[in-house]
Amino acid sequence: MAQFRQCPDTGLFFHKEAENLMKANAVAGVVCLLIGGILALLVVLTRWPAIHLLPADSFYMVLTAHGVCALIFWMIFFEMAILYFAGSTLLRSRLATPRWAWAGFVMMVIGAVMTLAAIFGGKSSVMMTSYVPMRAEPHFYLGLVIFAVGALIGCFVYLGTLVVAKNEKTYEGSVPLVTFGATTACIIAIFTIASGAEILIPTYLWSIGYISHIDPAMYRLIWWALGHSSQQINVAAHVAVWYLIAGVIFGARPMSEKVSRAAYLLYIFFLQLASAHHLLTDPGLSVEWKLFNTSYAMYLAVLASMIHGLTVPGAIEVAQRKKGLTNGAFEWLRKAPWGNPVFSSMFISLVGFGFLGGISGVVMGTEQISIIIHNTIYVPGHFHATVVIGTTMAWMGLTYLLIPVLFRRKMIFPQAAKLQPYIFALGMSMVAVFHMAAGTLGVARRHWDMGFAGNPLGFEYPATAYLLMGIAGIGGVIGVIGGALFCVIAVGSLVFGEKLQKEAGLLQSFGVPLADSAYTNEKPARLPMAPAEAVEADHGESGFEAPGTFILAMVLLVSFVIYYFINWKYLSEVWGIS
Amino acid sequence: MADENNTDEREEDENISPWQQMIDNPFLLLFIGVAMPTVFYTLWGVMEIASIPVAPY
Numbered sequence: 001m002a003q004f005r006q007c008p009d010t011g012l013f014f015h016k017e018a019e020n021l022m023k024a025n026a027v028a029g030v031v032c033l034l035i036g037g038i039l040a041l042l043v044v045l046t047r048w049p050a051i052h053l054l055p056a057d058s059f060y061m062v063l064t065a066h067g068v069c070a071l072i073f074w075m076i077f078f079e080m081a082i083l084y085f086a087g088s089t090l091l092r093s094r095l096a097t098p099r100w101a102w103a104g105f106v107m108m109v110i111g112a113v114m115t116l117a118a119i120f121g122g123k124s125s126v127m128m129t130s131y132v133p134m135r136a137e138p139h140f141y142l143g144l145v146i147f148a149v150g151a152l153i154g155c156f157v158y159l160g161t162l163v164v165a166k167n168e169k170t171y172e173g174s175v176p177l178v179t180f181g182a183t184t185a186c187i188i189a190i191f192t193i194a195s196g197a198e199i200l201i202p203t204y205l206w207s208i209g210y211i212s213h214i215d216p217a218m219y220r221l222i223w224w225a226l227g228h229s230s231q232q233i234n235v236a237a238h239v240a241v242w243y244l245i246a247g248v249i250f251g252a253r254p255m256s257e258k259v260s261r262a263a264y265l266l267y268i269f270f271l272q273l274a275s276a277h278h279l280l281t282d283p284g285l286s287v288e289w290k291l292f293n294t295s296y297a298m299y300l301a302v303l304a305s306m307i308h309g310l311t312v313p314g315a316i317e318v319a320q321r322k323k324g325l326t327n328g329a330f331e332w333l334r335k336a337p338w339g340n341p342v343f344s345s346m347f348i349s350l351v352g353f354g355f356l357g358g359i360s361g362v363v364m365g366t367e368q369i370s371i372i373i374h375n376t377i378y379v380p381g382h383f384h385a386t387v388v389i390g391t392t393m394a395w396m397g398l399t400y401l402l403i404p405v406l407f408r409r410k411m412i413f414p415q416a417a418k419l420q421p422y423i424f425a426l427g428m429s430m431v432a433v434f435h436m437a438a439g440t441l442g443v444a445r446r447h448w449d450m451g452f453a454g455n456p457l458g459f460e461y462p463a464t465a466y467l468l469m470g471i472a473g474i475g476g477v478i479g480v481i482g483g484a485l486f487c488v489i490a491v492g493s494l495v496f497g498e499k500l501q502k503e504a505g506l507l508q509s510f511g512v513p514l515a516d517s518a519y520t521n522e523k524p525a526r527l528p529m530a531p532a533e534a535v536e537a538d539h540g541e542s543g544f545e546a547p548g549t550f551i552l553a554m555v556l557l558v559s560f561v562i563y564y565f566i567n568w569k570y571l572s573e574v575w576g577i578s
Numbered sequence: 579m580a581d582e583n584n585t586d587e588r589e590e591d592e593n594i595s596p597w598q599q600m601i602d603n604p605f606l607l608l609f610i611g612v613a614m615p616t617v618f619y620t621l622w623g624v625m626e627i628a629s630i631p632v633a634p635y
Binding site: 269 | 594598601602604605607608610611612614615616618619620622623624626627628630
């Protein structure tokens with residue numbers, strides 16, 4: 001018999017098995033973030049030219065572990081927690097096959113430990129991309145495969161939960177938008193993991209000598225279906241988190257649910273094709289393939305992101321205006337709860353993802369411009385804007401929301417928690433912006449020594465490049481401080497936070513079930529379909545329902561156009577036209 | 579009783595447009611979401627790389 005408890009503060013229903021899995025996955029994710037963050041500090045202090053902390057071999061080992069921990073393990077563990085939350089809690093459904101879900105979780109833990117053991121063994125410093133013919137230890141690839149299979153099981157448990165919820169009629173009408181977004185993330189994850197298996201299983205066989213040769217071009221093609229699509233899972237999931245937080249904090253409803261769902265549909269159709277922008281400078285692939293997969297199809301996925309970027313703040317603005325915050329274009333934003341880390345993390349995630357990550361991503365995805373920034377430190381600048389400011393900050397906001405709701409603990413250090421999103425965002429924005437600037441001057445990514453000391457083909461960068469890398473280093477340290485603060489608050493709250501429910505003991509914070517007394521065998525009432533919006537007085541201005549959001553969207557558009565042409569100007573300086 | 583349930587279900591279905599019912603099917607979406615990149619990114623790309631002539635020794 002399924003057991004449920006209802007959160008007294010939010011009214012959300014938690015299925016016992018799903019709840020424990022959410023906790024276990026979220027905690028495992030935060031542990032990976034902690035490891036990734038410590039490694040990030042070592043990377044930052046080495047790439048900061050004035051400090052140059054680690055020797056070369058340690059640097060490449062640490063950079064490999066940082067990439068794998070922060071970009072794969074932290075993200076996917078947390079996404080599993082989101083899938084179980086969206087499938088079970090939001091649909092008021094029991095979780096399908098919890099034992100399989102636990103098996104998947106255990107496989108993910110084993111895979112993560114195995115891969116990290118291979119990296120810290122010192123003979124698998126092949127970067128996260130592990131391009132052949134560089135060869136890592138066999139258990140590096142095997143660990144990733146086991147981790148991926150575990151995640152795949154989690155995805156199918158989620159799909160099974162959707163079937164259970166539909167068959168048991170736990171909700172009316174269509175699934176909520178947030179669950180639809182999680183389904184999009186799950187679909188992208190399945191393609192991503194399948195691509196990972198396609199390339200990592202042969203690579204594992206190659207590493208143990210069963211296959212003699214793997215074609216590097218073929219490897220890059222298939223690997224990026226894994227490497228980039230894995231970041232698209234993040235995009236679909238963090239957009240779902242934006243909608244969730246906007247709904248919880250403001251009672252905001254999407255400006256048009258149909259349009260938001262259509263935007264998710266564009267993600268399902270086109271988002272994964274954007275992997276091609278990693279191969280824009282590769283020989284062997286035709287212009288037609290590159291143009292279709294980036295310009296023609298990727299822009300439809302970009303359109304979807306722009307729709308979400310418009311409708312989420314638009315929904316917040318409409319909700320705020322209904323509460324009477326109608327003075328000028330931005331009273332709704334000025335009087336938003338900036339001291340609430342759930343909101344501030346989410347809104348910074350939205351703005352940072354759009355302005356820094358989105359604009360730079362589209363610019364990089366242009367074949368001609370890609371030539372001048374490919375393989376430079378511009379690329380890490382871009383993806384620290386999307387994955388760290390965009391996704392990680394959305395996850396942080398969700399964590400702050402869930403500490404009392406899911407873990408039943410009061411958050412410790414509330415004053416520090418108010419500041420944490422701003423510290424983290426400041427540091428990571430500096431990393432993103434100054435790395436992009438240094439990349440524009442040609443500074444290579446991944447390289448231990450930007451000066452190429454002792455190299456016969458050394459290159460002398462202008463002094464500005466060293467200055468930019470130094471400022472990025474300062475930003476990185478600030479970002480690590482912000483990230484460490486998050487880990488202290490999140491983990492500290494689970495251990496030392498005041499109990500909001502007597503059953504919420506220490507072990508219960510880490511996935512051990514609450515006592516049976518916390519649950520009832522009564523099935524939750526069916527989730528009603530959201531009522532149609534009542535037609536109310538117009539709270540907007542000048543004929544716009546959300547004028548402030550419209551202005552912000554125009555600022556984004558103008559920024560994008562200006563930045564796009566600046567990069568064409570840079571390109572024209574590479575090859576003078578006479 | 580069973581008839582009442584069926585009537586409720588029918589009424590509920592009538593409230594949801596066919597288009598919405600289609601995109602409510604996660605397995606159809608899964609098929610599209612896997613088929614699109616498999617065809618346009620992976621298979622097309624693999625064919626192009628596989629058709630590159632091998633350089634003479």
